[in-house]
Amino acid sequence: MCYEATRELPLEETTIETPMGMAKTKVIAGRKLAFVPILRAGLGMVDGVLEMVPAAKVGHIGLYRDHETLQPVEYYSKLPLDIDERDVIVLDPMLATGGSAIDAITIIKRSHPKSMRFMCIIAAPEGIKALTEAHPDVEVFCAAVDDHLNEVGYIVPGLGDAGDRIFGTL
Numbered sequence: 001m002c003y004e005a006t007r008e009l010p011l012e013e014t015t016i017e018t019p020m021g022m023a024k025t026k027v028i029a030g031r032k033l034a035f036v037p038i039l040r041a042g043l044g045m046v047d048g049v050l051e052m053v054p055a056a057k058v059g060h061i062g063l064y065r066d067h068e069t070l071q072p073v074e075y076y077s078k079l080p081l082d083i084d085e086r087d088v089i090v091l092d093p094m095l096a097t098g099g100s101a102i103d104a105i106t107i108i109k110r111s112h113p114k115s116m117r118f119m120c121i122i123a124a125p126e127g128i129k130a131l132t133e134a135h136p137d138v139e140v141f142c143a144a145v146d147d148h149l150n151e152v153g154y155i156v157p158g159l160g161d162a163g164d165r166i167f168g169t170l
């Protein structure tokens, strides 16, 4: 998925040393990418994407869904100072109602990044619709589109509460 989300970024040529000799290859041009995980569950995707783009900076947006209203509540925001020079990929494994992704992207847009993409692992059709309507300029990359949201806003079949499962707080 990270490959798909970064495939349009400009490349530049570099030379690397393989066990057999020197080789010309391509790397992402400059150091111009930032990943922004939505806390908490987005943290579970950071190690993987940094393996592919180790020079990227990492910002953080803290949001949790109020379990009664399903509305996201912001509690933390720390973005790279030069985010206006960067292409941003927002990370969250779950896109359910879309409220968290929509608010996180709205917050990041205030700092004028060059472009934004959103990467998730499981999405509900309802969340994709809400997010693409709210932010039509933000391309969405996801590994699976599940069937629907249940009456309390969980993705079905989904995997339950991703943050609780990653951090063992069930």
Ligand code: PRP
Pocket (backbone or CB within 6 Å): 038, 039, 040, 041, 042, 063, 064, 065, 066, 070, 072, 092, 093, 094, 095, 096, 097, 098, 099, 100, 101, 127, 153, 161, 162, 163, 164
């Ligand atoms: C989960 C998930 C998303 C959000 C998705 O976070 O990681 O951020 O719900 O739901 P939405 O699309 O309806 O907004 P949660 O609010 O449970 O916080 P956590 O990651 O701290 O557990």
Ligand code: URA
Pocket (backbone or CB within 6 Å): 041, 094, 096, 153, 154, 155, 156, 158, 159, 160, 161, 162, 163
């Ligand atoms: N957040 C999750 O972690 N899982 C869901 O199914 C919906 C929102």
